[in-house]
Amino acid sequence: MMKKTRFLLRIAAFFxxxxxxxxxxxxxxxDRSAAPRTESFYAEPEDSIDVLLIGSSRIMCGVYPxxxxxxxxxxxxxxxGSAQVIAQSYFQLKDALNYQSPRLxxxxxxxxxxxxxxxxxxxxxxxxxxxxxxxxxxxxAIFTLVPKKDRVEYLFPIVKYHTRWSEVRAEDFDxxxxxxxxxxxxxxxxxxxxxxxxxxxxxxxxxxxxxxxxLYLRKTVELCRKHGAExxxxxxxxxxxxxxQRAYNAVDALAEELGVPYINYLYEDSLGLDYEREMxxxxxxxxxxxxxxxxxxxAYIRENYDIPDRRGDAAYARWHAxxxxxxxxxx
Amino acid sequence: MSFTTFRFLCFFxxxxxxxxxxxxRARPWMLLCASLVFYAAAGLPGLLWxxxxxxxxxxxxxxxxxxxxxxxxxxxPLVLGVGLHLGLLFLLKYFNFFAGGLLGAGAPVLSxxxxxxxxxxxxxxxxxxxxxxxxxxxxxENYGRYLGWLCFFPxxxxxxxxxxxxxxxxxxxxxxxxxxxxxxxxxxxLWGFFQKLVIADRLGILVAGVWAEPESFAGWRxxxxxxxxxxxxxxxxxxxxxxxxxAAEIFGIRLAENFDTxxxxxxxxEFWRRWHMTLGAWFKDYLFFPLQRSRLFRKxxxxxxxxxxxxxxxxxxxxxxxxxxxxxxxxxxxARLTYVAxxxxxxxxxxxxxxxxxxxxxxxxxxxxxxxxxxxxxxxFALVCLGYxxxxxATLAEAGVILSRILTAPFAAGNGFSAAGxxxxxxxxxxxxxxxxLAVSLCHAKGIDLREKVMARALPLRxxxxxxxxxxxxxxxxxxxxxxxxxxxxxxx
Numbered sequence: 001m002m003k004k005t006r007f008l009l010r011i012a013a014f015f016x017x018x019x020x021x022x023x024x025x026x027x028x029x030x031d032r033s034a035a036p037r038t039e040s041f042y043a044e045p046e047d048s049i050d051v052l053l054i055g056s057s058r059i060m061c062g063v064y065p066x067x068x069x070x071x072x073x074x075x076x077x078x079x080x081g082s083a084q085v086i087a088q089s090y091f092q093l094k095d096a097l098n099y100q101s102p103r104l105x106x107x108x109x110x111x112x113x114x115x116x117x118x119x120x121x122x123x124x125x126x127x128x129x130x131x132x133x134x135x136x137x138x139x140x141a142i143f144t145l146v147p148k149k150d151r152v153e154y155l156f157p158i159v160k161y162h163t164r165w166s167e168v169r170a171e172d173f174d175x176x177x178x179x180x181x182x183x184x185x186x187x188x189x190x191x192x193x194x195x196x197x198x199x200x201x202x203x204x205x206x207x208x209x210x211x212x213x214x215l216y217l218r219k220t221v222e223l224c225r226k227h228g229a230e231x232x233x234x235x236x237x238x239x240x241x242x243x244x245q246r247a248y249n250a251v252d253a254l255a256e257e258l259g260v261p262y263i264n265y266l267y268e269d270s271l272g273l274d275y276e277r278e279m280x281x282x283x284x285x286x287x288x289x290x291x292x293x294x295x296x297x298x299a300y301i302r303e304n305y306d307i308p309d310r311r312g313d314a315a316y317a318r319w320h321a322x323x324x325x326x327x328x329x330x331x
Numbered sequence: 332m333s334f335t336t337f338r339f340l341c342f343f344x345x346x347x348x349x350x351x352x353x354x355x356r357a358r359p360w361m362l363l364c365a366s367l368v369f370y371a372a373a374g375l376p377g378l379l380w381x382x383x384x385x386x387x388x389x390x391x392x393x394x395x396x397x398x399x400x401x402x403x404x405x406x407x408p409l410v411l412g413v414g415l416h417l418g419l420l421f422l423l424k425y426f427n428f429f430a431g432g433l434l435g436a437g438a439p440v441l442s443x444x445x446x447x448x449x450x451x452x453x454x455x456x457x458x459x460x461x462x463x464x465x466x467x468x469x470x471x472e473n474y475g476r477y478l479g480w481l482c483f484f485p486x487x488x489x490x491x492x493x494x495x496x497x498x499x500x501x502x503x504x505x506x507x508x509x510x511x512x513x514x515x516x517x518x519x520x521l522w523g524f525f526q527k528l529v530i531a532d533r534l535g536i537l538v539a540g541v542w543a544e545p546e547s548f549a550g551w552r553x554x555x556x557x558x559x560x561x562x563x564x565x566x567x568x569x570x571x572x573x574x575x576x577x578a579a580e581i582f583g584i585r586l587a588e589n590f591d592t593x594x595x596x597x598x599x600x601e602f603w604r605r606w607h608m609t610l611g612a613w614f615k616d617y618l619f620f621p622l623q624r625s626r627l628f629r630k631x632x633x634x635x636x637x638x639x640x641x642x643x644x645x646x647x648x649x650x651x652x653x654x655x656x657x658x659x660x661x662x663x664x665x666a667r668l669t670y671v672a673x674x675x676x677x678x679x680x681x682x683x684x685x686x687x688x689x690x691x692x693x694x695x696x697x698x699x700x701x702x703x704x705x706x707x708x709x710x711x712f713a714l715v716c717l718g719y720x721x722x723x724x725a726t727l728a729e730a731g732v733i734l735s736r737i738l739t740a741p742f743a744a745g746n747g748f749s750a751a752g753x754x755x756x757x758x759x760x761x762x763x764x765x766x767x768x769l770a771v772s773l774c775h776a777k778g779i780d781l782r783e784k785v786m787a788r789a790l791p792l793r794x795x796x797x798x799x800x801x802x803x804x805x806x807x808x809x810x811x812x813x814x815x816x817x818x819x820x821x822x823x824x
Contacts, residue, residue: 007510014794018801025806122812150812152337159811166756 022158029161030130032172038131040178041077042099048315049100050307051076052229054089054220055108057184061284062236063106065181066326067294069319072302073309078182080108082124086213087117090220091132091141097227098134104305105224106232106297109217109262110283113247115210117145130157179322185290185330190281197275198239203267207246209254217251221258230305233262236293237273239282263300271296287330332372334574335527335810342369343578346484350582355505362502362582363479370447370482377446380419381482387415388456389477392463396470409464413457420453428666448488450663452481454613459495461617468496476503483584485575489568491587492609498584506583514793515782519577521800522771526570528808530764533757534563536809540751542723545733550741552748553733557716560723562765565594568607592772597707599680599714610663614656622652650682657681664722669730673721680714760807 051074053059058080065076079096081088086109093105118125125146132138142154153159189195217233224231233255235248248264255262265271271292273279278289285293301307310316332339346365350358371378391412395405423445430438459481462468471477480499481487541548541556548556572589579586593606603611622628628648636644661674684691696703724730749755774781785796 003510004508007508007513010510010790010794014797018798021798021802022805025802029806153812158805162806162808162811165806166759 022156026156026158026161028168029164030157031126031161031164032175034127035131036175036178037180037182037184038127040180041079041096041182042133043177044077044100045315046099047101049075049077049102050310051104051106051301052093052096052100052102053078053080053106053108053182054084054093054096055080055106056084056089056111057082058110058236058238058283058285059106059108059234060182060184061186061280062108062290062293063297064183064185064290064294064326066179066183066319066323067291068298068301069181069311070323070327071295072298072307073311074298074301074307075310075316075319076181078180080182081128083111083121084124084128085111085114085116085118086220087216088125088128088141088145090216090223091137091145092128093220093223094141095132095134095137097223098137101227102229103307104230104232104301105220106234106301107217107220109213109233109235109248109251110238112209112213112217112235112251113244115212117212117216118147122150126154126157126160129154179325181322183290185287186280186284187287187330188280189286193281195239195275195279195282198245198266199242200266201242201245201249203249203252203264205242205246206249206252207243209247209250214254217254218258221260231258231260232301233260234297235262235264235266237265237271237275237279237285237289239275239279261304263297265293265296268296291331332369334571335524338372347581351508355507358505359479359503360475362483363475366479366482366484366487369484370487373447373488374444376444377449380423380446380449381452382478384416384419384453384456385478385481386474388412388460388481389471389474391415392460392470392477393472395460395463399464399466405464409460412460416453416457416460420449423449425662425666451490451492452487454492454610454663455481455486455495458492458613458617462494462496468494468499471495471499479503483579485579486586489571489575490607490609491572491575491589492613493587498586501584504583509583511786512583513581514786514797516577516579516581517797518782518785518800519573519580521577521797521804523570523573523575523577524804524808525764525800526566526573526768528570528804528810529760530768531563531567531570532809533753533761533764534559534566536757537748537751537753538563538723540748540753542729542733544746545736547746547750548736549743549745550737550739552745553736554741555748556751557720557723557733557737560719561594561712561716564719564722565590566768592776594712594715595708595772595776596711597704598711599677599684602711602715603677603681610660614660618659619652619656622655623648628652646685650685653682653685654678667725668727669721669724672727672730673718676718676721764807 051065051068053063053065053076060078060080060082063076063078065074065078068074068076077096077100079092081092084092086107089107096102129138129141129145132141139155142151146154221231233251235251238244240248245266248266251262251264265273273285273289273292278286278292280286280289310319332342342365346362349365350361353361367378370381391408394408395412398405398408422441423443426441427438430440459468459477463470471480476499480493480495480502483498483502486493538556538560541553545553569590576586576588587609589608591605591608593602596602596605628651631651632644632648635647657674657678658671659674660677661670661672664670664673720733721727721730724733771781785793
């Protein structure tokens with residue numbers, strides 16, 4: 001009996017040491033190119049963010065939290081991710097709510113035409129999940145979003161990244177902190193596509209919402225309300241065909257049913273967007289377009305929600321310095 | 332369920348925990364259930380074939396035993412049992428090959444999936460029936476026990492081709508747990524994974540790349556790829572065997588060894604006594620000797636003796652039996668002309684070496700000579716590599732291209748190995764890994780039991796070795812997305 005107990009203790013110690021080393025190796029080898037952006041979110045003091053932005057790269061490149069700060073004193077953070085579908089954004093929000101208690105969550109619905117839970121762009125899903133901090137949210141995201149055959153590499157990212165042993169450099173762990181509060185800035189224009197203003201269909205022409213994005217939009221609203229946060233749906237300017245536009249228009253009915261305001265910026269002429277000069281490509285705004293959109297969104301938020309102006313708050317002193325750096329770097 | 336999948340690791344951990352948590356009497360039955368689950372993962376139709384064949388084998392063995400108890404020979408149930416097993420093997424694995432060869436394009440095609448590990452468990456079952464007939468082991472009275480032995484998960488898919496008399500009793504003993512056995516088994520499993528994932532699958536990248544476009548490489552690079560294939564297939568199959576034997580060892584079951592540093596062999600017959608030993612032994616015990624001792628062969632020997640000489644009477648029937656053995660050895664690996672040609676190649680080499688032995692004995696130095704031994708080892712390895720050209724190629728034409736590239740354009744301009752997919756960092760891993768493999772083989776050849784040596788060391792070192800091996804595999808192994816999860820080469824056979 002003693003022998004058996006002794007062995008079980010040794011096995012337990014071995015397993016524990018194995019897990020620790022595995023975790024260490026995992027963190028050492030994981031691709032850290034997106035880490036500064038993700039880590040900057042967790043570095044924010046707890047409950048210091050009033051507005052959370054979630055969704056795809058459209059909002060990530062289209063709304064700059066530091067410009068919201070500059071003009072309205074709004075402390076916002078952009079938790080969106082590339083090609084992130086609604087279901088992914090739901091889990092991103094769930095994770096974020098473990099660290100922040102926002103008063104408003106702005107949900108980008110631009111991927112509503114995608115009826116899946118999984119974007120299919122594997123590297124983007126890794127970017128989202130590999131650095132997610134809440135273990136339970138991460139686990140449930142993996143089991144919900146990722147096809148069964150691929151789950152092992154998300155549960156243990158080392159399965160994907162073990163080949164990076166020869167690429168790891170000390171600088172990977174010493175990257176400058178991301179000051180953009182989650183935003184990604186595109187300057188100029190993509191040379192790949194010519195951007196012309198979209199041919200808009202009538203706003204009343206709507207398609208059917210796919211089950212999965214509808215379900216996760218509902219769950220997102222429910223989650224926000226549970227945490228005492230208000231919700232705002234937005235669709236950002238883009239050049240997309242009628243099928244996509246019908247999907248964006250289909251959100252109108254759902255928003256009305258849920259009692260959530262929905263701004264579809266495709267139809268907001270007051271924005272005065274110059275598609276040829278202020279879009280980076282057909283899907284993303286460039287820095288000029290983002291500045292215009294951020295101002296419009298900020299004005300809407302200031303007018304319709306009770307979001308404090310934190311500019312005089314000493315706890316937010318760093319935001320002023322970061323804004324100055326941001327302005328200098330991008331404008 | 333391949334050994335190199337996450338699913339297998341979870342399965343094995345669960346079986347291990349359940350096995351030692353259960354009372355001793357229940358353990359063999361738990362292993363039976365686990366083995367059935369393991370086999371069912373390869374496809375339910377295969378499980379049905381296995382159940383049917385094992386039942387037939389079980390009944391045939393009992394019938395042999397009963398007939399012999401009643402004073403009869405038991406030959407009829409033996410012939411029926413063996414015929415059924417080999418007949419099914421022929422039907423599922425070779426029918427289309429032979430029908431296509433004989434009747435051409437209009438031949439009927441049988442579209443039945445070949446159950447995983449069929450060649451291995453059919454050979455084990457035929458061995459069992461023959462052993463019962465010969466009185467080497469008693470017929471099993473309990474079907475569950477027979478099935479439990481036949482489908483024991485470490486050996487059913489790729490062997491070793493075990494003998495009932497050697498393994499069954501340990502399998503049903505419900506062994507108690509031993510830390511020492513656990514560690515020895517764990518080290519062997521991890522060493523198996525190291526060979527498979529760090530060495531074999533990395534070499535496999537280069538081999539597949541060169542074989543895909545041999546014309547784009549200089550002949551010496553193609554020859555190097557053939558040598559790499561020799562190392563790949565060894566690391567692959569020995570790796571599998573180490574995982575299988577290590578897993579069984581943890582449960583207290585010793586399966587038969589399959590390798591004895593084969594590339595140190597000094598002759599081709601010696602190579603075959605040290606490579607895939609259980610297959611060689613099977614052919615020797617169940618085909619070569621029965622053929623040689625058969626009435627027909629004895630008559631043939633007598634006729635030769637009357638017409639020619641005593642030596643011819645000894646050698647010619649043996650050569651004929653060897654020809655049969657090597658033809659079937661080639662075919663056993665698969666219904667493909669290159670396998671048949673590969674079998675014939677070895678048959679010719681071994682028969683020639685038998686006939687040339689008197690001449691070679693005269694040429695051989697009288698005293699031990701390291702240089703001569705080294706020459707013989709290199710020569711044997713070169714002959715084995717030549718055989719691999721046939722073995723690795725899908726068609727005879729492909730083998731011809733490989734050989735002609737080596738012989739006709741040894742230093743022609745062509746791609747570097749990086750074009751075959753092998754990058755410099757792979758070499759940083761391969762070279763030390765192969766040196767480690769060589770060191771382990773040298774220890775084995777000198778009779779040093781490395782695991783015993785480590786077992787005598789302090790506790791942290793014993794467990795530390797397991798951790799080092801584990802992380803070597805995790806970090807340097809070839810697996811994960813982007814890689815085709817290469818199955819074991821012998822899984823196809």
